[in-house]
Amino acid sequence: MTKLTINNHPIEVQTGTSVWQAAQSAGINIPTMCYLEETEHFTSCMICLVKDAKNGRFFASCSTPVFEGQNVITNDEETIESRKAALELLLSEHVGDCEAPCQLVCPAHMNIPLMNRLIAKGDFAKALEVAKRDIALPSILGRICPAPCEAGCRRKQVDEAVSICLLKRFVGDEDLKSESPYQPPKAELSGKKVAIIGSGPAGLAAAYYLQQKGHQSVIFEKNSKAGGELLHIDQEILPAEIIDQEVTQIVATGVQIRLNETIDDRRFAELQSEFDVILLASGTIPEGSSAFGLKTTKAGISVDKTSYMTSNPKVFAVGNSLRASKLAVRSVGQGKEVATVIDHFFRNSEVTGFPERFNSKFGRLAETEFIQYQKDSEAAPRQQADHSGFSKEAAIREAKRCMHCDCRNPESCVLRELSDRYHAVQKRFQSEERFKVEKFIHREGIVYEPNKCIKCGICIRLTRQHQEEFGFTFIGRGFDVKVGVPFNESIQKGLEKTAKIVAIACPTGALAMFETEEQI
């Protein structure tokens, strides 16, 4: 046995144990990427650096055995900085998008590629579910959204953008037409109550997501019909029954709507005592109005940009009450976000901003890279739809045009998770040149994107262990080193037996499986 100290905790472990394992056994987690227990350690990512307290030197904990009297620090400022530095270096050459540009551009942050993949598979119900995670009113928005997502679509660089908006409408309409439209699972009621003023897109969306989280949402609408601004849109574009149907779905989750209720200052004060939180989603604030005593700016109610909290900590505001944007998708997105913020407030008694996740981005595709992205999509032209939207066939064909710019391992990617944790900045050390994007697709539904590889060699060790005929190997040296199949053989030949094994073991999205949609 060997005695050592980690972060001032004395511990005792088997002689020969690595410092990383010793820390683990003491409940101290040290992040690592290149280390995989069933293979020999390689020591390449350097994320697991820890500090020798005696001489201040750093060493890789995954592959250094403990010694008697060792004194290790894993969590001081300098050690944290080492991880951030290593991550920022890795990110500087990481050519990949965690999330697709369309999703990043979408004000509601809808997972478009995932929806598209499900449509392409014919699983419209699942596709609708994915759409509704971010957009409470897909059929409505499918008709009125100006589709900023399509401006971000990379397919536009090849020919024309994927018809995302109509695809969303398609899944929305399919759902509404079905016998039992989709209802999210009902959560147990928390006992918390939220008063939502206004039943426009922002209010409806907020109510929908709050209710899903178990907080009783009550919408106060001054008109006799729910929908707010939506009711003023041309019937040809947005028929009233579509609004009715989607509102019905929202009410079905347990949301209460009180029509013909105008909220004035006196009523506002009452709501404050009746409800735990008030959410203002009442549309544009008329000039000169008192705005219930809340601080305002020229544009509208003044809120914290990420939490939507007003000058009153129990009052939040979203949608056009902040500024007249006339962009329903933004209001819907804010409704979703504020629901998350309020839910967090109820659970933790503190208001924090809507969490923004780390996203690796690389920008425009070079023309030479189109071919790589087209490997995962169909060459068909953009499908046309009539006023009734896409047919099933057309929807599937259109969805198959999606190039799936998103990463297939967005949840399991350790690089993303750690970049989030250590607040790494991708652009910090980026140079003007970047590696070219490449995609290799294995018939077992595995995609290999070398430009996302961190050269940890786990896949190489695994293919060797499983005695692949070709396997993977390091090709080249230094900064330009690549992991690939020897003799330029196909990925099929390289991974005869181990395709799934290496895809699961890969710490990033360089090797990933099509089959397992992590985000479903």
Place this chain on the structure above:
Amino acid sequence: MNKETNIQQTIDQIIAKKGTAGKSVIPILQAIQSTFNYLPEESLKFVCEKTEITPEQIVGVASFYSQFRMQPVGEHIIKVCVGTACHVKGAGQVYDAFRRHFNLTGHEETDASRRYTIEKVSCLGCCTLAPVVQIDEITYGHVASDKVGNVLADFEKHAGLSGARKGLFRNVDGQEIQGEIRIGLGSCCVASGSEDVKKAVEETIADTGIKISLKNVGCVGMCHQVPLVEIIPHNEKPTLYAKVKPEDIAGIIASHFKPLGTFSMLKNSVYKFFESVQTDTVWDGVKQYSIDAREKQVTDFLDRQVPIATQYRGIINPLDIEEYKAHEGFAALKTCLTELSSEEIIKTIKDSGLRGRGGAGFPTGQKWSLVAGNQSDVKYLIVNGDEGDPGAFMDRMLLESYPYRVIEGAVIAAKAVGATQGFFYIRAEYPLAVKRIRQALVYCREKNYLGENILGSGFSFDLTIYEGAGAFVCGEETAMMQSIEGQRGFPRIRPPFPAASGLWKQPTLINNTETFAQVSYIIREGSGKFAAIGRGTSRGTKVFALAGKVNRGGLIEVPMGITVRQIVEEIGGGVQNGKKFKAVQIGGPSGGCVPAELYDTPIDYESLHEVGAMMGSGGLVVLDETDCMVDIAHFFLSFTQNESCGKCTFCRIGTKRMLDILTKITTGKGTLKDMDELEYLAGWTKKGSLCGLGKSAPNPILSTLKYFREEYIAHINGKCPGGKCQSMIKYQINDLCIGCTKCAQKCPTDAILFKPHEKHEVITDLCIKCDACRQVCPVDAVEIV
């Protein structure tokens, strides 16, 4: 016979010779490449079929080492040396000139006719001839960017000739450089009759066709010995002859240089010059006149030196084992085998204070006792001769000139630690060293200094050669062992240290060539004598390759503790062309700069570390006021970045990003924030890298930032004070111009506006800054602003 069966038969023969085990992969690849000039893919596949070598291994290894080529190359390979000494003397412009000559664009390296392939090589170890270009086996020295055509014309003239003419040093005009003769023409010399001596030299040169340049030098200060004749064979230490009479000249010259024509008077011994790069065999007839080593006040070059690793320099023929024995050779080995126990040997080494000469300076005796203390039936010993620093050639010189001394040291070490088998790991770019050691090993086996039961002592040990394949990182001991095992040269984390688990997981002793070369002296002369030399914890001597902007460069061996000033001023004869000393770069890409204000820094491990430099393996490059320190940092970082094995994040990406920033700064696009980020990355690359290469790669940056920060800031403000960074300088013709049109004739881009007899003008937009005009101008009218 079709191509495929031809390949298969060749491979079969290679495998039969090199073996089928995984460890044979590098020798197999080397043999394939020497047959086909590159590695045809089908040959590699065939190797995988016939041996234990897997596709993963063979492709991984072939693509790791820079020696291996996957594409066919031109008939002849032009290697432009871009080592430190060549770099500071304009190697980059020479390389560009070759590319222009062949109209190469982008990543092209072979000309359209596929006759020539051009590549950069990090150091050819001929630093005193800088800039150096090697075409196949012919080396050209002092190549300027406007001389590229001459070099190629000369090569074409000789390309068809047989091997007899290979391996020569030639000047850019095609003449073989055999050396230089300096005749003192100070007033005392002239008075003593040096003019007559000079005439005799000229006549002898004319008679024999020996290609040497005759140079008149001023007073050398030893007026009581005149006339003085100094013979300087290329790249070698000079020999000074005193009180020379005209009739001595033929003999003196014959003793140093091989005639090109038939020179019947010569004795066989003069051929030794070509066999022995460092030896000047002294002709008996002249010896009596040559200055005795004890009163060498003038030979400053030797004066401050203490030859231990280079003992008997200029006296013994490298491969003459009898001569080595006659000069105390193998005496120490005999003592160790017959009189001393392992413990006693190790104690002597410990007492001598010898520390590893490879750079890190680990106490040698301690290393030996660690290996000795690990019990195992099999123990290995490795002689690290993988010297890869640009601007360093100590290992090459020692292996080429003192093969037996290195072998003797290794066998003594083997006895001390109980090693059973040894390897010489020698860098691929040193074919002569490999040849010498190979031959020396044969002779040693014949005489039973190696092999079974050495000298009847019961101790058995043998050494084999392992040729590196072009990877600087393999100088790192764990990477070197990977390489010997037939893997990519990836370093691994230590512990375990090689002393406990090294080659094939057995205890292994790895020492630098120079360390081994000092062992026999210590045993023979006693640890006290060695320990008496030096300063602080740095005892004995250190061999350096002195090069750059210094009057007399070369291989020197100096006592530890000597100051930088003494080396540059006294041994090197000061800075060239009367320029001002700016700094000396010590330790190559792992080292740092010692600036003028620290000129008196003593050379020892601790003092150098303190000022931010490093002993390294011993490259010592003198820089003058025209050198740009940011460019120097960029130069070294390009080297390490290119040599990074690519394993760990900090080195693989960190060196690249630092280079990106330095490139920004040297091209005038840098900002003050970039300097902060550079320092941040340098700090973390140093702290976070896995092995010594990465940990020391930021040193040239940190040290130049420390002493020459204002130069960085000047670049950020758009000015390169040294006038070196191409995108920040302009060429201009001043009033000294005599209107001779020479520059315009040389200009490859017609960027000089000229009228004969009138002042010319550089059209900046057309100028590619190749420096040809400046070099050719007879009146120094071309200036950089």
